[in-house]
Amino acid sequence: xxxxxxxxxxILLAALLLPAGAMGESGAALVQVTRVECDGAVVGRxxxxxxxxxxxxxxxxxxxxxxxxxxxxxxxxxxxxxxxxFAYASPAAYVQYLDYTMNGAQLLTHQDGQWDVNTMTTMLxxxxxxxxxxxxxxxxxxxxxxxxxxxxxITPEAQAQVDAHTRxxxxxxxxxxxxxxxxxxxxxxxxxxxxxxEMQIDGVDYRAxxxxxxxxxxxxxxxxxxxxxxxxxxxxxxxxxxxxxxxxAAEYEAAMGEYELFVLNTSASDxxxxxxxxxxxxxxxxxINSRSLAAGETACRSGVQGLTESEYDYTQERFSDYLFxxxxxxxxxxxxxxxxxxxxxxxxxxxxxxxxTDNALDVPQGMTxxxxxx
Numbered sequence: 001x002x003x004x005x006x007x008x009x010x011i012l013l014a015a016l017l018l019p020a021g022a023m024g025e026s027g028a029a030l031v032q033v034t035r036v037e038c039d040g041a042v043v044g045r046x047x048x049x050x051x052x053x054x055x056x057x058x059x060x061x062x063x064x065x066x067x068x069x070x071x072x073x074x075x076x077x078x079x080x081x082x083x084x085x086f087a088y089a090s091p092a093a094y095v096q097y098l099d100y101t102m103n104g105a106q107l108l109t110h111q112d113g114q115w116d117v118n119t120m121t122t123m124l125x126x127x128x129x130x131x132x133x134x135x136x137x138x139x140x141x142x143x144x145x146x147x148x149x150x151x152x153x154i155t156p157e158a159q160a161q162v163d164a165h166t167r168x169x170x171x172x173x174x175x176x177x178x179x180x181x182x183x184x185x186x187x188x189x190x191x192x193x194x195x196x197x198e199m200q201i202d203g204v205d206y207r208a209x210x211x212x213x214x215x216x217x218x219x220x221x222x223x224x225x226x227x228x229x230x231x232x233x234x235x236x237x238x239x240x241x242x243x244x245x246x247x248x249a250a251e252y253e254a255a256m257g258e259y260e261l262f263v264l265n266t267s268a269s270d271x272x273x274x275x276x277x278x279x280x281x282x283x284x285x286x287x288i289n290s291r292s293l294a295a296g297e298t299a300c301r302s303g304v305q306g307l308t309e310s311e312y313d314y315t316q317e318r319f320s321d322y323l324f325x326x327x328x329x330x331x332x333x334x335x336x337x338x339x340x341x342x343x344x345x346x347x348x349x350x351x352x353x354x355x356x357t358d359n360a361l362d363v364p365q366g367m368t369x370x371x372x373x374x
Contacts, residue, residue, distance in 0.1 A: 028357035029257030030364075033265055033337055036075055041307035043272045047265035047337070048077040048086060049258065050353060058304060061297040066093040067120035067287055068238070070300050071276050073268045083204075084255060087244040090268040090276075094124035098218075098233040107230075117291045119236070126216060126235045129193035133210040136242055137197055144199050149207065152194040166190045173217050186218040189237075198249065207252035211243040211263055241267070261354065264326060264338035271307045279303045329354075329370040336373070346370045 032050040035042050038058045046054050054077045061070050073090040095116055100108035114123045127135065130151060137146050154162070170188035177183040192213040199206050216237035223230040243263045247255040268276075282303070283296030327341045331348045339346050343356035347367035355364045363369075 027359055028355065028362055029261055029343075030353065030355045031258060031261045031265070033331065033335065033352045033354055035309055036073075038073070038304075039301070040305050041272075042269060042309040043073050043304065043307060044075060044090075044268040045266065045309070045335075046075050046077060046088070047261050047354070049079075050351070051080050052077040052086075053080075060300045060304075061283075061293045061295075064092065064122065065293060066122065067284065067293060068093040068280055069276055070279050070283060070293065070296055071272075071304060073272060075266060077262075084247040084251070085245065086259070086262050086266075087242070088262075088266045089242040090272070091241065092239045093121050094126075094237050094239075095119045095121045096124065096126045096235040096237070098235065100232050100234075102228060102230045104229075120287055120293055121236070126237050127214065129191040129212050129214045130195055132214055132239055132242075133193055133195045133212050136210055136212065136244065137208060140244070141199065141201070144201060146208075147198045149196040149198045151196075154192065158192075162190055162192065169215065169217070177219075182223050183219060183221045186220055186233075189214070189216040189218075196252075205249040206246055207249045208244065208246045209256070209259060211241075213240050214238070215240060257356075260340055261338075261356070264340070265354075269307070269309055271309065272304070275303050275307060328373040330373060331370065332368065346372075 030049060031047040033045060033047045034054065036044040036046050036054070036056045038056045043056065043058060046056075048054060054075065056073065056075045059065055059072045059074070065072055069091050072092060073088075075088040077086040078084065097108055097110040097116075100106065110123055110125070112124050115121075116123050134148070166188050169190060170185060173188065174185045177185060190213070192211075194209065194211040197208040197210070199208065214237055216235055218235045219233070221230075221232040221234075243259075243266070245255065245259045245262070279296070279300050283299050286295045286299075287293055289295075325341055326338050327346075329337050329339060329346055329348070331337050331352065331354065332350045333352060335352075337348075337354055339354070339356050343358055345357050345360060345362070346369070347355040347357075347364050348370050349367045353367065355367055
């Protein structure tokens with residue numbers, strides 16, 4: 001199932017978790033918002049300091065992809081010194097089987113990492129957003145001793161939005177399966193988290209932060225006929241995004257200003273997201289018939305090639321600016337950018353550089369002050 005509206009809510013809720021008192025202690029942050037191109041297409045955008053090296057990769061119908069998200073975008077940036085890393089990943093989907101029996105006999109046993117030919121999705125035990133953030137960290141830095149430093153608290157306003165969205169998820173899925181007497185919706189879950197970590201790599205103390213979300217449905221299916229009773233209980237769950245930063249511990253507080261703008265302005269484009277949804281439907285029959293996601297790779301590659309970007313590609317988040325403590329600005333090239341509303345002054349130039357500061361006297365040369373959009 002495709003869920004509309006998840007992307008804007010998840011990204012904005014992530015932004016809500018960025019505690020102002022712990023971020024951007026320098027009072028200013030400078031990034032350059034650039035287009036991300038891959039395989040001859042504009043697939044997203046990235047906000048990082050201009051001197052950073054930015055790389056991207058689109059994966060097609062391979063390990064880690066699913067029929068729900070047959071293409072996946074990863075964006076990474078690294079500082080000139082090589083000691084500060086930023087990363088983003090577009091949505092991924094998983095399934096966990098709780099029970100799968102026929103006439104009481106076990107037909108399938110859940111195994112993390114195994115490919116499920118029934119849903120065309122990788123099996124993975126369900127976890128909360130905070131738990132998934134931990135998985136990302138341990139997977140990215142195997143063998144490194146990682147300690148949880150702190151976890152951002154979600155505000156009451158955001159929690160109300162999360163609760164409302166969870167109810168909406170349940171109602172929408174219940175309505176979707178209403179015509180199928182064999183399937184029922186047991187529960188719905190939506191969660192967002194941001195955790196920071198401490199670790200040591202090659203004798204240097206590092207801090208990291210990961211921001212992510214989890215959306216899940218617990219379902220039950222009972223089928224009977226010709227003396228057979230099939231019972232399936234499972235959780236289908238999505239991770240709408242992952243953002244990550246690793247930096248030397250001594251630079252962590254200052255680096256959070258960059259991370260803030262990275263989270264708010266780095267993502268797959270609307271064109272890429274829409275192509276992913278369309279391709280999922282387009283390749284469904286061939287993939288199901290062959291029991292292999294690889295059957296859709298050629299179509300997916302063709303579907304991505306030629307994607308372009310317009311100034312409207314990232315505006316679908318804008319109507320929730322006030323709720324999520326951020327403001328919308330239009331840069332000199334027409335693109336919309338998001339800036340935490342604790343910054344009183346925002347400047348931009350034709351190169352896509354964005355400078356945010358809380359000091360009226362801190363006016364960057366060669367930049368024009370941007371006005372908030374209302």
